Amino acid sequence: xxxxxxxxxxxxxxxxxxxxxxxxxxxxxxxxxxxxxxxxxxxxxxxxxxxxxxxxxxxxxxxxxxxxxxxxxxxxxxxxxxxxxxxxxxxxxxxxxxxxxxxxxxxxxxxxxxxxxxxxxxxxxxxxxxxxxxxxxxxxxxxxxxxxxxxxxxxxxxxxxxxxxxxxxxxxxxxxxxxxxxxxxxxxxxxxxxxxxxxxxxxxxxxxxxxxxxxxxxxxxxxxxxxxxxxxxxxxxxxxxxxx
Amino acid sequence: xxxxxxxxxxxxxxxxxxxxxxxxxxxxxxxxxxxxxxxxxxxxxxxxxxxxxxxxxxxxxxxxxxxxxxxxxxxxxxxxxxxxxxxxxxxxxxxxxxxxxxxxxxxxxxxxxxxxxxxxxxxxxxxxxxxxxxxxxxxxxxxxxxxxxxxxxxxxxxxxxxxxxxxxxxxxxxxxxxxxxxxxxxxxxxxxxxxxxxxxxxxxxxxxxxxxxxxxxxxxxxxxxxxxxxxxxxxxxxxxxxxx
Numbered sequence: 021x022x023x024x025x026x027x028x029x030x031x032x033x034x035x036x037x038x039x040x041x042x043x044x045x046x047x048x049x050x051x052x053x054x055x056x057x058x059x060x061x062x063x064x065x066x067x068x069x070x071x072x073x074x075x076x077x078x079x080x081x082x083x084x085x086x087x088x089x090x091x092x093x094x095x096x097x098x099x100x101x102x103x104x105x106x107x108x109x110x111x112x113x114x115x116x117x118x119x120x121x122x123x124x125x126x127x128x129x130x131x132x133x134x135x136x137x138x139x140x141x142x143x144x145x146x147x148x149x150x151x152x153x154x155x156x157x158x159x160x161x162x163x164x165x166x167x168x169x170x171x172x173x174x175x176x177x178x179x180x181x182x183x184x185x186x187x188x189x190x191x192x193x194x195x196x197x198x199x200x201x202x203x204x205x206x207x208x209x210x211x212x213x214x215x216x217x218x219x220x221x222x223x224x225x226x227x228x229x230x231x232x233x234x235x236x237x238x239x240x241x242x243x244x245x246x247x248x249x250x251x252x253x254x255x256x257x258x259x260x261x262x263x264x
Numbered sequence: 265x266x267x268x269x270x271x272x273x274x275x276x277x278x279x280x281x282x283x284x285x286x287x288x289x290x291x292x293x294x295x296x297x298x299x300x301x302x303x304x305x306x307x308x309x310x311x312x313x314x315x316x317x318x319x320x321x322x323x324x325x326x327x328x329x330x331x332x333x334x335x336x337x338x339x340x341x342x343x344x345x346x347x348x349x350x351x352x353x354x355x356x357x358x359x360x361x362x363x364x365x366x367x368x369x370x371x372x373x374x375x376x377x378x379x380x381x382x383x384x385x386x387x388x389x390x391x392x393x394x395x396x397x398x399x400x401x402x403x404x405x406x407x408x409x410x411x412x413x414x415x416x417x418x419x420x421x422x423x424x425x426x427x428x429x430x431x432x433x434x435x436x437x438x439x440x441x442x443x444x445x446x447x448x449x450x451x452x453x454x455x456x457x458x459x460x461x462x463x464x465x466x467x468x469x470x471x472x473x474x475x476x477x478x479x480x481x482x483x484x485x486x487x488x489x490x491x492x493x494x495x496x497x498x499x500x501x502x503x504x505x506x507x508x
Contacts, residue, residue: 145352
């Protein structure tokens with residue numbers, strides 16, 4: 021039995037997210053279709069986690085198990101020939117049979133990109149959250165840092181994705197400017213449904229309102245989704261790295 | 265009579281270039297359609313020059329003349345509402361009646377972006393020329409610098425675009441790396457059809473072959489398109505700035 025781990029980039033614009041669903045285009049389904057062509061067998065691509073419709077991945081991880089061996093060198097080029105252009109496998113390696121893209125993950129980093137400009141962007145229309153007014157980057161950094169640590173993040177979870185246990189740990193956050201762009205990075209043990217997008221919406225709103233870190237902690241303590249900010253658009257979100 | 269100058273960004277992927285043509289989608293036609301809705305009149309959008317199918321613009325310039333006055337503040341937001349998402353007007357101002365986007369231009373800067381990576385990119389598939397092997401950036405810089413100055417650039421002109429006078433001046437070139445990206449910038453008085461893309465193809469080939477600046481000058485002196493390199497893909501090219 022071979023267990024192959026792959027790193028994949030995708031442009032989420034034209035996908036209904038990662039997870040295979042009938043009758044809509046998903047990343048997992050396209051990958052499983054390409055694998056079927058290569059292996060003449062329907063294999064299951066285990067993702068490190070789902071991404072929602074419109075969300076991008078710079079380095080999503082998936083693995084699949086099979087008895088058939090295709091050499092790594094030809095595999096990467098081969099699968100990229102079979103995949104549509106908005107999915108690209110960047111790396112593949114054979115790993116221990118116990119490796120599981122989701123269960124073995126110890127943390128993940130997501131990046132959220134804002135573009136601050138008076139007018140919309142044509143080239144980045146599906147790549148950023150466009151803001152007309154500039155929020156205070158230093159304040160975003162401070163507010164985001166306040167959510168670091170282990171918390172019950174029920175307030176940052178989309179209602180339809182509510183789980184029994186909403187405690188998660190955010191290990192590290194980072195905020196940086198590059199020209200008209202502001203990027204937020206959040207590394208954590210795992211995330212609730214839409215959690216990064218709701219956190220982004222909340223800290224951006226907080227920056228516009230001149231809120232303090234204590235306001236973030238109060239929102240968290242309230243455990244009420246309605247007290248948090250809007251869900252930032254999917255197109256600004258990137259799954260940047262999965263750590264094992 | 266009002267003469268309005270506009271700066272526009274576009275994603276060239278789904279356009280057959282700038283210039284209006286029947287039965288295909290072009291940037292100029294989309295802009296003239298939006299202007300017609302605003303002004304209830306078919307106005308002519310004079311571009312600083314054509315861009316080919318697939319070529320992007322960060323700051324293309326166009327102007328149009330009309331007797332009707334629409335205030336600038338509402339104009340930019342209004343036209344962006346009417347334009348498709350892959351075109352965005354970034355700025356507008358009213359200028360002297362003699363201003364002509366093409367004839368008044370004194371120089372233009374184009375940027376060409378290369379992505380060096382073993383595997384293709386999903387997110388940048390329509391934004392760069394993907395190279396599997398890394399060319400020597402310092403050598404690209406040196407070879408590109410050799411084409412600066414006034415030359416007969418017949419060797420860098422697509423046959424179908426050949427004009428009687430193929431003498432042009434390249435004022436300045438710049439090459440820089442940013443992670444896996446290499447960007448080339450060329451500022452000049454004006455360019456022949458596909459000139460930047462053929463120059464890019466020639467200096468990249470030259471870098472792989474370890475050529476010298478004198479080889480570039482010999483290609484120029486030969487005035488033979490067949491001696492130059494391939495035409496680099498349209499999707500890596502950006503009209504970056506037009507100077508007046």
